[in-house]
Amino acid sequence: MASLKSVVPLGVCLSAWIITIGAQNSLLQAQNVHWVSLDFKTILTWTTEGSDLTYTVLYSWDKADWLESADCIQMLDTECDLTHNLIPYDRTYTADIQTEHEMPDYPEEELNHVYSPQFNPYKESNISAVNFTVEKVNKSTVIVSITDPLTSIHERGKQLSIREILKSDLHYKIIYYKSGSTGKREVTSDSSEVEVSQLDPGQSYCFMVAAYIPSRPKTTQHGAWSRQRCTPGSNDPLQEWSLGAWVGVIFILITVFIIIVTVTILCCKCCRQRNKTLQTSQSSAAI
Numbered sequence: 001m002a003s004l005k006s007v008v009p010l011g012v013c014l015s016a017w018i019i020t021i022g023a024q025n026s027l028l029q030a031q032n033v034h035w036v037s038l039d040f041k042t043i044l045t046w047t048t049e050g051s052d053l054t055y056t057v058l059y060s061w062d063k064a065d066w067l068e069s070a071d072c073i074q075m076l077d078t079e080c081d082l083t084h085n086l087i088p089y090d091r092t093y094t095a096d097i098q099t100e101h102e103m104p105d106y107p108e109e110e111l112n113h114v115y116s117p118q119f120n121p122y123k124e125s126n127i128s129a130v131n132f133t134v135e136k137v138n139k140s141t142v143i144v145s146i147t148d149p150l151t152s153i154h155e156r157g158k159q160l161s162i163r164e165i166l167k168s169d170l171h172y173k174i175i176y177y178k179s180g181s182t183g184k185r186e187v188t189s190d191s192s193e194v195e196v197s198q199l200d201p202g203q204s205y206c207f208m209v210a211a212y213i214p215s216r217p218k219t220t221q222h223g224a225w226s227r228q229r230c231t232p233g234s235n236d237p238l239q240e241w242s243l244g245a246w247v248g249v250i251f252i253l254i255t256v257f258i259i260i261v262t263v264t265i266l267c268c269k270c271c272r273q274r275n276k277t278l279q280t281s282q283s284s285a286a287i
């Protein structure tokens with residue numbers, strides 16, 4: 001019983017010490033590690049609460065061959081651009097962030113490393129909103145021409161577009177609706193030039209476009225939606241007037257005409273009367 005009494009405080013002490021060391025370790029290792037990737041520019045970011053720390057980033061897709069990222073060796077930054085390392089794109093990569101202290105004799109066991117979440121650039125890189133134009137072909141058909149966003153990947157001096165990376169996996173989704181109405185229609189196409197037909201002649205339509213990659217998991221299939229772009233309505237607005245509008249216009253015109261005629265007649269009568277009285281008074285004055 002006596003021995004147990006002395007063991008308990010020792011155990012408490014020991015676990016407190018272990019917790020302290022643990023807390024210190026978690027302070028020193030990279031925290032909130034996550035990937036940020038847009039149009040295949042892929043950056044690993046993290047935060048830290050330690051000071052005088054440097055980081056070295058390793059990456060691997062099979063967790064066997066770890067490679068160092070040449071630009072991210074013993075650096076003070078808390079982000080690492082791995083765009084040019086994660087090739088081929090369609091692999092699931094893990095990064096390993098190793099923490100070092102600037103003081104050479106810093107106790108090594110307090111330093112740590114941490115694995116990133118897994119990341120597949122081909123399946124998970126976000127796609128930015130696209131630019132596009134809408135051109136009228138005839139009364140009921142337009143062509144939507146989309147500019148494939150550029151990536152920050154260069155091959156033989158040429159900057160690649162997302163089409164050159166995603167190839168036939170790249171589709172576009174177009175949503176369009178008649179200006180002022182809520183009914184939306186949707187078309188998808190594997191081309192960057194999309195013909196949209198069966199539009200009502202003379203109507204203004206609004207279009208929005210997003211990259212769409214059906215081969216990806218649901219959550220990353222859609223790129224960002226573009227801003228909407230509207231076509232003008234018919235150049236000849238008279239064409240769209242209903243019979244009611246025409247009747248209204250003709251009624252107003254007739255009313256205006258009647259008013260003008262009435263006013264003119266009244267005025268003339270008035271003038272003639274005044275002239276008459278003027279003449280009478282003049283002639284009486286002459287006598």
Ligand SMILES: *[C@@H]1O[C@H](CO)[C@@H](O)[C@H](O)[C@H]1NC(C)=O
Nearest residue numbers: 035036037038124125126127
């Ligand atoms: C992609 O965009 C979404 C929404 O903005 C964001 O939550 C996500 O973290 C982004 N993914 C990457 C890999 O950048």
Ligand SMILES: *[C@@H]1O[C@H](CO)[C@@H](O)[C@H](O)[C@H]1NC(C)=O
Nearest residue numbers: 137138139140141142195197
């Ligand atoms: C408009 O152009 C499209 C494609 O060129 C064609 O299929 C369609 O028949 C044309 N419609 C009219 C009304 O001319």
